[in-house]
Amino acid sequence: MMRKLATILLLALLCLSGVWYYAFAPTYDPLPTKGEQQSFEAKGVPPGSKATYDLQVTMHKNHTFSAQATIHVTNTSNDTWNDLQLYFIPNMFTKENAPDLTTPGSAAIQKMTLQHQNTSYTLKKDQLIIPLRKPLSPKEQVTATIAYTFTLPENGLRFTNEEGNYYLAQWYPMVATYRNGWNKQPYARSGETYHTAFSDFTVSYKAPSRYTVVSTSADDSAQKKQVGTLTARNVKEFFIAFLQKPSVASTKVGQTTLNVWRTSSNHENEQQLLQTASQALSLFNKSIGPYPYKELDVVLGNIGMEYPGIVTAGTIYRQKKVSLQAKKDTIVHEIAHQWFYGVISNDPYHDAWLDEGMAVVATRLYSEKYPEPTSANPHRAPATRLTLPVNLPLNAYPANLQSAYIYGKASGYLWNLLQKNGSPETFLQSYYNRYRYKEVSSQEFKRFAKHALHLENDDAFRDWLR
Ligand SMILES: [Zn+2]
Structure with a gap:
């Protein structure tokens, strides 16, 4: 970020x-x-756990969401597990857990099954624990299904509604990594306190008219439909945004389609910022190694933040308005994260510096090649x-x-x-x-x-x- x-x-x-x-x-x-x-x-x-996610998300006309997550979890550690531990971050923006927010969100689990049978769970802050009926040995797999509804807060962090644009970051139950126990830290709004392993995702969505879906998946620009199915392989997480009538500027950088999406809350020239993003992508391809996906989306909205295949670059942490130059700097920084975070992973709680x-x-490589006086x-x-x-x-x-x-x-x-x-x-x-x-x-x-x-x-x- x-x-x-x-x-x-x-x-x-x-x-x-x-x-x-x-x-x-x-x-x-x-x-x-x-x-x-x-x-x-x-x-x-070693991540110690492996998860495959099958997610469904519907944004309703009244801007509430319903979702279902089917998660196949494999024990890749050497221990036998008695429970599954997941992050459930939408719960951190409810009235109870975010009393400072004027317009908090809501999150409610409707139904939870384990191997297709109803099961109990505990949810405390962002920690979702699902006890296993029988211990899960190394290499064994179990399937959990969680149906839930949520609304997004205003002025949330990453997971937020910003002027009618809905940014769904960390919006589904995310399986923690496992190393001598579940590697799950309490959620904090400063820094990234969640850490997930590379996973495969299938995400089916429904969006109201006037909304465009952009996401981690490279499938979106081909779709641009109100209903669709997106996939992403071997990514750390799956970000999806529902943007209200955004404008877009696109170009090709090598084999990659680069899109810069401008939302109503940003008034910068997307063409100018497309040039910055294109220069950054091209330079990092050469200086570090090839960007691995067919598409990169840059959304000019929300705080500067990296997700696989997509970054947001509207503002900077704790700043309301930022200059055009700061926005350019943010775009370059977040695109750099596609390599460092997106492809080379590190635990952002214990090794955030990496x-x-x-x-x-x-x-710095970028600013040496493209110096900007301001x-x-x-x-x-x-x-x-x-x-x-x-x-x-x-x-x-x-x-x-x-x-x-x-x-x-x-x-x-x-x-x-x-x-x-x-x-x-x-x-x-x-x-x-x-x-x-x-x-x-x-x-x-x-x-x-x-x-x-x-x-x-x-x-x-x-x-x-x-
Ligand atoms: Zn960063």
Whole structure:
């Protein structure tokens, strides 16, 4: 997501106070030869659970929604399970759980079955627990079906109604990852506290007239119908938006159709922003590796946020109105997440720095190629005042410094590390090549960086990684 302004302001402040830290004097050995590279085995973090989602969602004329999720869950861990744990984030925007909202949403589970038999469950905040009637051994599968209704809040976060446009982020029960127990953190509105594995989705939708559906799936532009079925394979989550009479500008970048959708709440020129998005997609294709989907949607609405195959880029976190330049910066940042988050996964609660830091590094490549005179430059060396490592869980940072660590400090050290050792592009290409559709942890990142950059010890990480 995009929380750059806060970072920029903080870093600018530190810049003025003159406490800059340049830690990267040592030079490293040249990149290893091809033979050495091939001896390295990338080890992704196993998700521990596998889910296949069959979702149905109907937006009714009165703007309420009804949905049914059929989820086939396989135990890919080494433990035997006694329950399933899922995120049910629509429940975080109800009157009870979001008392600060003037217009909260609602969420009600109508029916829940396990293996087609009615079953009990507990729902507390965003934690949905379904006890299993008999323990589920490794490799076994179980099917849960959940029928529910919901409405979207105004001024929600990601999951929200913004001027009659409905952004359905994290709108279905999402199976948590499993590692020595269910890896489920309590929902927080700061950062991303949910983590899901790569999954396959089939999503059937019905939309009222005047509404256009855009989503994670690459099928939408072919459909543009009020009723349809969308699919997406091997994606971390499935985002869908119901937009009221949006306008669209499209182009082709290689094999990918790029669409920029303008909603009623945004008045920017979609053609101008299409150029930014197209330049970013094209540059990242070359600098990192090929974007894997046939379509990329950019929605000029809602806060800057990444989803597989689609990003929203209306505003920046906690900002109401943003400049055209800030919107361009947001688009580039969120598109960069297609590589770092969308294809290379990381746990956004425990290792938020990995996708945010990488996304900022990629945007730096962009701003070097397409410099904008008015573009604020957040890519400064990190300051000594930020003494914590960048890879702590989100709740370990003071709220006002979270962005400074996971965006600012992380990207500053990453950039320096990669630049001191040759070209950031070479590293990113190799990283992307090896970790596509895998989850990277801080430990694995360090192991790979040491190999790729030929580092003999941990000195280069001491000041920023735990
Ligand atoms: Zn981000």
